[in-house]
Amino acid sequence: MATAGFIPRTCFPAPTVPRAYFLGHHAKAIRKMRELTAEIDLIYEVRDARAPLSTRNMVFDSIIGAKPRVVVYTKKDLSAVNPDIFRAWHSRERYCVVNTHDHTSVRRLVSVSKELCSNRESFSGLRVMIMGMPNVGKSSLLNTLRHAGVGRRKAAKTGALAGVTRNISSYVKIHEEPDIFVYDTPGVSLPKTINAETMLTLSTIGSINVGLIDPTIQADYLLYQLNLVNPDGSLYNKYSPPTNDVEDFLTSYCIRMHRLSKRGYPDLLGAAAHWVDRWRKGLEGKIAFDDFRNPNAYKEWEAAQDERRRKERGQQSDQKFRVA
Numbered sequence: 121m122a123t124a125g126f127i128p129r130t131c132f133p134a135p136t137v138p139r140a141y142f143l144g145h146h147a148k149a150i151r152k153m154r155e156l157t158a159e160i161d162l163i164y165e166v167r168d169a170r171a172p173l174s175t176r177n178m179v180f181d182s183i184i185g186a187k188p189r190v191v192v193y194t195k196k197d198l199s200a201v202n203p204d205i206f207r208a209w210h211s212r213e214r215y216c217v218v219n220t221h222d223h224t225s226v227r228r229l230v231s232v233s234k235e236l237c238s239n240r241e242s243f244s245g246l247r248v249m250i251m252g253m254p255n256v257g258k259s260s261l262l263n264t265l266r267h268a269g270v271g272r273r274k275a276a277k278t279g280a281l282a283g284v285t286r287n288i289s290s291y292v293k294i295h296e297e298p299d300i301f302v303y304d305t306p307g308v309s310l311p312k313t314i315n316a317e318t319m320l321t322l323s324t325i326g327s328i329n330v331g332l333i334d335p336t337i338q339a340d341y342l343l344y345q346l347n348l349v350n351p352d353g354s355l356y357n358k359y360s361p362p363t364n365d366v367e368d369f370l371t372s373y374c375i376r377m378h379r380l381s382k383r384g385y386p387d388l389l390g391a392a393a394h395w396v397d398r399w400r401k402g403l404e405g406k407i408a409f410d411d412f413r414n415p416n417a418y419k420e421w422e423a424a425q426d427e428r429r430r431k432e433r434g435q436q437s438d439q440k441f442r443v444a
């Protein structure tokens with residue numbers, strides 16, 4: 121129920137933000153993944169359950185080809201997406217929704233993997249590669265799989281900021297009888313221009329360098345999204361009444377959180393970064409982006425990507441024609 125008089129924004133004005141976050145080690149990782157896929161039996165394609173569509177990287181589809189894949193949605197404990205929606209989205213594809221810090225949660229992934237590869241005849245064990253965008257929880261997944269499966273300690277470094285893993289790991293054993301070995305890989309972003317909202321979503325969940333976008337724009341986008349999900353302002357009412365004005369919101373936030381300068385001025389920039397970070401870490405509650413309540417959103421998103429690719433190919437051939 122919307123609060124009387126308050127009408128949330130229905131669109132977000134296109135902000136000036138970078139439209140790509142593709143680094144040298146991303147390109148290198150893609151090349152290496154392509155080389156390695158020949159010896160891989162199965163892929164764990166990891167996405168963040170808070171932004172299940174924005175953290176899907178279509179580049180992986182071309183690397184994976186016809187290999188068996190399990191889509192793994194991580195950060196279940198931080199996501200407001202109803203798990204039933206994943207069932208609707210993946211009626212014909214294997215998927216798991218996990219909290220990578222929870223052993224029970226990741227064990228199901230091992231069962232699904234064994235089942236998928238049960239007809240395989242191999243003496244060298246099952247070889248799995250983990251792929252995903254930066255910071256979605258790939259290394260955490262590997263560590264928990266290893267701890268749950270063979271009782272060994274951490275094998276891969278993890279961290280709250282994007283880009284902790286820079287190189288492809290060597291095989292790590294995560295299960296015995298049957299033997300399962302896993303490769304961890306660096307997070308890879310989309311090489312092509314992404315739309316502004318996707319960039320803002322990726323920044324809010326920490327999948328791109330969070331310093332890339334002005335914190336006030338991030339906070340404004342978050343406010344817009346929270347108003348869309350709960351138009352009564354209940355997701356932030358401990359700081360402010362419902363509002364579409366980010367400066368009003370941040371001023372109230374500064375007062376509530378005692379973030380005022382000695383002269384009593386609110387530190388809007390600091391407040392913006394602080395508030396977004398609290399959501400990123402799950403301290404303000406669960407969150408979700410993308411069209412996460414729509415059972416057809418997955419298919420619609422794929423169709424939109426196909427259309428975009430067709431247009432790009434058309435533009436490229438137009439250019440060639442003009443040059444010729």
Ligand SMILES: Nc1nc2c(ncn2[C@@H]2O[C@H](COP(=O)(O)OP(=O)(O)OP(=O)(O)O)[C@@H](O)[C@H]2O)c(=O)[nH]1
Binds near residue numbers: 260307
């Ligand atoms: N709450 C919660 N936090 C998680 C989960 N999975 C990962 N994290 C946290 O997310 C952050 C990123 O995790 P990593 O495992 O380093 O992510 P990554 O995909 O390997 O990151 P890159 O090295 O950038 O590619 C860390 O702070 C993890 O503790 C999860 O399921 N739930």
